[in-house]
Amino acid sequence: MTVNLHVNVDHVATLRQARGTAYPDPVEAAVICEHAGADGITVHLREDRRHIQDRDVELLRQLVKSLLNLEMAATDEMVAIAERVRPHIVTLVPEKREERTTEGGLDVVGQLERLRSIKARLDAVDVQLSLFIDPDDAQVRAAVGLGAHAIELHTGDYCEAESDDAIEAELGRLATAAKLAVSLSEDVTVAAGHGLNLRNVSDLVASVPEIDELNIGHALIADAVFLGLERAVERYKDAIEAGEAERE
Ligand code: PXP
Numbered sequence: 093m094t095v096n097l098h099v100n101v102d103h104v105a106t107l108r109q110a111r112g113t114a115y116p117d118p119v120e121a122a123v124i125c126e127h128a129g130a131d132g133i134t135v136h137l138r139e140d141r142r143h144i145q146d147r148d149v150e151l152l153r154q155l156v157k158s159l160l161n162l163e164m165a166a167t168d169e170m171v172a173i174a175e176r177v178r179p180h181i182v183t184l185v186p187e188k189r190e191e192r193t194t195e196g197g198l199d200v201v202g203q204l205e206r207l208r209s210i211k212a213r214l215d216a217v218d219v220q221l222s223l224f225i226d227p228d229d230a231q232v233r234a235a236v237g238l239g240a241h242a243i244e245l246h247t248g249d250y251c252e253a254e255s256d257d258a259i260e261a262e263l264g265r266l267a268t269a270a271k272l273a274v275s276l277s278e279d280v281t282v283a284a285g286h287g288l289n290l291r292n293v294s295d296l297v298a299s300v301p302e303i304d305e306l307n308i309g310h311a312l313i314a315d316a317v318f319l320g321l322e323r324a325v326e327r328y329k330d331a332i333e334a335g336e337a338e339r340e
Contacts, residue, residue: 095297095332096131098161099325100285100309105135105143118144119151121313121321128325132159132180134307137173139165139187146173153177161222161307166203171210175217182214183222183244183283183307197226197246200234207238222283227269236273242281243273244307247296251287263299270302281305290315290331297335306332 101118108116122133133156135144152160162179164170165187174182184207186198200207200223211221222242225231226249235243250262270282284296285307297303308328316324 095303095336096305097129097325097328097332098132098134098159098283098285098305098307099125099130099312099328100134100136100163100307101125101313102136102143102309103313105145105148109143118148119155122152122156124321125325126156126158128322129329130158130325132156132161132305134161134163134183134309136163136185137170139167139169149173149177149179153179163224166198166206166210171213174219175213178217178219181220181222181242183224183242184210185224195248197228197231198224200225200231200238204234204238211238211240222281224285227265229269229272232269232272233276236276236280240280242283242305244283244285244305245269245303246286247284247288248286250296251289251292259295263295266296267300267302270300274302283307285309287311290327293328293331294335294338297332298338301339 101121104116104118104121133152135149137144137149149162160179161181161183162174163183163185166184184198186196214221220241222244223235223240224244224246225235227245245266250266253259253262273280273282281304282302283305284303288306288308289311312324312328
């Protein structure tokens with residue numbers, strides 16, 4: 093099984109918004125990422141439009157040849173955009189205006205009815221649903237039980253762990269959650285993301301063989317400042333491949 097790399101190009105837009113210019117364009121970045129081997133493009137259209145803009149999502153839908161994953165909050169405004177633009181996948185994430193980035197997973201258990209109705213609206217326009225959750229037993233059961241096409245496990249705690257023991261413990265939590273998901277459904281895709289970089293991605297891939305897909309943004313775009321975007325994507329693909337080679 094090969095692990096797909098979806099590149100999150102939000103922070104190309106962050107640089108653009110910092111000056112209110114037309115460049116650098118996240119749409120152009122997506123094309124370069126695809127040429128370099130990215131298997132999909134991810135963007136987070138935040139309610140405050142701090143980086144990605146509506147225009148970006150619409151252009152990406154037309155230009156992305158691989159797969160467009162739209163991350164968004166579970167609000168009516170966002171669901172209406174997804175119904176109109178029809179990305180390949182919508183990933184629902186919790187969103188707080190004051191946060192710097194997505195801080196935790198979605199509480200699926202606490203809003204089953206709301207998520208069920210969003211899933212029905214997305215099903216009606218053939219858009220797949222992914223739920224971004226913490227590697228927690230109850231959340232995994234609820235997300236798979238809802239019939240989500242994918243779950244995306246939040247890797248933030250793994251990426252922030254410092255001691256070897258803490259890192260091992262976090263990898264264990266992620267592995268347990270991923271195993272549970274595939275034991276509940278053969279069809280569910282297991283994705284992971286948040287805080288991944290060239291130093292921690294191989295161990296994650298090696299330790300959690302159920303992972304099908306990774307969403308990587310901030311560190312990859314930061315590496316691209318020095319390496320160039322094409323080279324950065326290639327380096328992440330190589331790191332993922334190194335992790336796959338270590339799987340038993
Ligand atoms: N996956 C999800 C659901 C996210 O919200 C984010 C951040 O937007 C990412 C992955 C990417 O995280 P990072 O930018 O830290 O690589």
